Amino acid sequence: MNRTLKRLADEGVSVWLDDLNRHLLWSGDLAQLVRSGTVVGLTTNPTIFHNALGQDAEYIEEMQVLRRRGVSALEAVRTLTTGDVRAACHVLDPVYRATGGRDGRVSIEVDPRWAHDTERTIEEARALWRLVDRPNAMIKIPATVEGLPAITTCLAEGISVNVTLIFSVRRYHQVIDAFLEGLERARAAGLPLAEIGSVASFFVSRVDTEVDRRLDALATPAAAALRGRAAIANARLAYLRYENMLRDPRWLELGAAGASPLRPLWASTGVKDPAYPDTRYVTELVAPGTVNTMPPATLDAVIAHGTVLGDRIRGNYDDAWEVVTQLGETGIDFDDVLEQLEREGIAKFQTSWQAMIEDVDRILSGVRA
Known part of the structure; x- marks a missing residue:
């Protein structure tokens, strides 16, 4: 294993890959990444699948078969994406078994059109769980207000x-409550808690992108001094909340019954601003019990020149609080930033999903986009 990745593992960080496509699967590249210990898990989202289906020639032949069967574009997308996730689950199964289910997970997202519809999200999650049919799969459910009861129901x-x-x-506080309630209901139903995995994907880089934009508009020395500090501060405070969960009597009882904790997963870790080091959302967010899911470019950067300086979260809570306080004093409404990012995140995945359906529909109709 690469020295930097080994150091991350030694610090308690699980490295997952934020990417999936047929070439990655069929070339053996994913298997090699897993065998070498480079990655121990994998995440996907509608944008990743849209890019894959639009650029990877390996899908065309299967889509032609699906076209002859007369399936709809939505059915074709489900067949293609769940098939890829099932195959990735097979590749990562040895990790899943070796870690007792802690890692070796592969995530697939529910239809983002139902992000504000609890019942449709639950139906979609159940359908994906049945279609993938692998114990190391994870179903991604957005942390909208309407998504919270869906999270509880699915875990239950x-x-x-x-x-x-x-x-x-x-x-995140509400997500933890939904998680605890779901596991409590699962335990009451007699389900084996050790088999239920969960992570909480906290998005990072987009926070800096939006906060920096607002800071630049202020054009003051105080604003300039805060550029690039919001995302890491926000993630560090999320980890503090995770530590508080681990002391919660509700969690202690569930943990004693075999449950696994709701680990923080740092997502959106690709650096958007070239003025910042391209590994900062990895090396600055090191702490035990975390997952960092990296797009390929970020993973390559970490391997090439990442420097891990140990735990960068637990000794920096005071600084994180200070950053949030200073943002408010400077005139940045941080709550408004985070609410805006949730809306934009959902909209982005909805756009990718719709574009993917339309692209597949054109191919099934015999029209090349």
Whole structure:
């Protein structure tokens, strides 16, 4: 294993890959990444699948078969994406077994059109869980207000969940409550808690992008001094909330019954601003019990020149609080930023999903986009 990645593992960080396509699967590249210990898990989202289906020639032949069967574009997308996730689950199964289900997970997202519809989200999650049919799958459910009861219901039924699109610590607090209630209901139903996996995907880089934009508009020395500090501060405070959960009597009882904790997963870790080091959302967010899911470019950067300086979260809570306080004093409404990012995150995935359906529909109709 690469020295930097080994150091991350030694610090308690699980490295997952935020990417999936047929070439990655069929070339053996994913298997090699897993065998070498480079990655121990994998995440997907509608944008990743849209890019894959639009650029990867390996899908065309299967789509031609699906076209002859007369399936709809939505059915074709479900067949293609769940097939890829099932195959990735197979590749990562040895990790899943070796870690007792802690890692070796592969996530697939519910239809983002239902982000504000609890019942449709639950139906979609159940359908994906059945279609993938692998114990190391995770169903991604957005952390909207309407998504919270869906998270609880799915966990209560034994469905492993990746809670996605979390931006605020306030919403993370609600996610933890939904998680605890779901596991309590699963335990009451007699389900084996050890088989239910879950992570909480906290989005990082987009926070800096929006906060920096607002700071630049202020054009003051105080604003300039805060550029690039909001996202890491926000994530660190999320980890503080995670530590508080681990001391919660409700969690202690569930943990004693075999449950696994709701680990923080740092998502959107690709650096958007070239003025910042391209590994900062990895090396600055090191702490035990975390997951960092990296797009390929970020993973390559970490391997090439990442420097891990140990735990960068638990000794920096005071600084994180100070950053949030100073943002308010400077005139940045941080709550408004995080609410905006949730709306934009959902809209982005909805746009990717719709574009993917339309692209597949054109191919099924025999029209090349």
